[in-house]
Amino acid sequence: DTGVSQNPRHKITKRGQNVTFRCDPISEHNRLYWYRQTLGQGPEFLTYFQNEAQLEKSRLLSDRFSAERPKGSFSTLEIQRTEQGDSAMYLCASSLGAGADTEAFFGQGTRLTVV
Amino acid sequence: DAKTTQPTSMDCAEGRAANLPCNHSTISGNEYVYWYRQIHSQGPQYIIHGLKNNETNEMASLIITEDRKSSTLILPHATLRDTAVYYCIVRVVGNDMRFGAGTRLTVKP
Numbered sequence: 001d002t003g004v005s006q007n008p009r010h011k012i013t014k015r016g017q018n019v020t021f022r023c024d025p026i027s028e029h030n031r032l033y034w035y036r037q038t039l040g041q042g043p044e045f046l047t048y049f050q051n052e053a054q055l056e057k058s059r060l061l062s063d064r065f066s067a068e069r070p071k072g073s074f075s076t077l078e079i080q081r082t083e084q085g086d087s088a089m090y091l092c093a094s095s096l097g098a099g100a101d102t103e104a105f106f107g108q109g110t111r112l113t114v115v
Numbered sequence: 116d117a118k119t120t121q122p123t124s125m126d127c128a129e130g131r132a133a134n135l136p137c138n139h140s141t142i143s144g145n146e147y148v149y150w151y152r153q154i155h156s157q158g159p160q161y162i163i164h165g166l167k168n169n170e171t172n173e174m175a176s177l178i179i180t181e182d183r184k185s186s187t188l189i190l191p192h193a194t195l196r197d198t199a200v201y202y203c204i205v206r207v208v209g210n211d212m213r214f215g216a217g218t219r220l221t222v223k224p
Contacts, residue, residue, distance in 0.1 A: 004158070033211055042202055042214030043159065056211070091158050098209045100147055100166070106158030 004107035006092050012113045013082055020078045021110045025094030032075050033104065034067055035091040036060065043091055049075060050098075082114045119203045124219040127197075133190040135218050137203030140184040146207050148179060150188045152199040153217070159202065162188065193222045 005024040013019050025032050030051050035043035046065070047057045051072035061067075064082075069075040079086055089109040095102045120138040127133040139148065149164040163170055163177045165186075170177045176189040190197055202217040 035214075040216075042200075042216050043212075045211055045213055048211050093158070093212075098211075100164070100208045103161040104159075104212055106160070108156075108158055 004092055004094050004105050006090075006107035006110050008110055009108060010111045010113075012115060015084060015114055016081055018078065018080045019082055019112065020076050021090055021092075021112075023075045023077070023092030023094075023107060025074070025092070026096075026105055027073075029094035029096050029105075030072070031095045031098055031102075031104075032069055033093040033095075034075070034077050035093065037089040037091055037109070038087075046077075079112075082112075084114045087112055087114045119205055119215055121201075121203050121215065121218045123216070124221070126221050126223055127190075127193045129195060129222050129224050130192055133188075133193040133197065133220055133222070135188040135190075135201050135203075135220065136185065137188070138185045139203070139205045142183050142205050143207075146205045148177065148183075148186050149204040149206055149212065150175070150177065151202045151204065151212070151214070152197075153202070154196075154199040159214070162201075193220075195222050195224065198222045 007022045033048040034046040037043045045058050046061050047067050049069040052069050064080045067077045089111050091109045093104040093106045095104045150162040151159040153159045163175050165177045179186045200217040200219050202214050
């Protein structure tokens, strides 16, 4: 078990381009979360999956953002027509269920810079 | 989920106990208190959680007041590697974690 893995670690893109990030959760973890974090702020919730079903989406997740978890394992987060305001760290977390004693494990994040 | 209030920053001397307060005066009966920390450039890391009893693990102790309106995370012997942002989160079981701005703890030699 190597923990939650996120790729790439860093991404620089030009404004208007599309980008896709990948998250590989800890195996058998059925819950997967995406967060966004800007400098000096705590992580902001974006969306989460229970297996392959996307159960909740934040208002922060505009129409340009889409997340998938097709087979209930890895997940992708795509941002279309990137804007400078999308520059942030994108964090993925996974957990085995969502009970009180459930610990969410976070990846190292993907740092996106839109120039 | 209930809102939490934490000091923006705190300092602690290496080897001393670090006591990080959190106010959650609107907490409801089914909400747990969780603490995570985030070391620079890494993802958040779970520390401890509790409902109403005090809890202790290998990393820290969590003291929750009897009325559950506040809590304190205690790092008994802070080291330089404990320098991080510490987040206090109140969560209903089944919901996701919602983070605030946290407390930036600086452990000084």
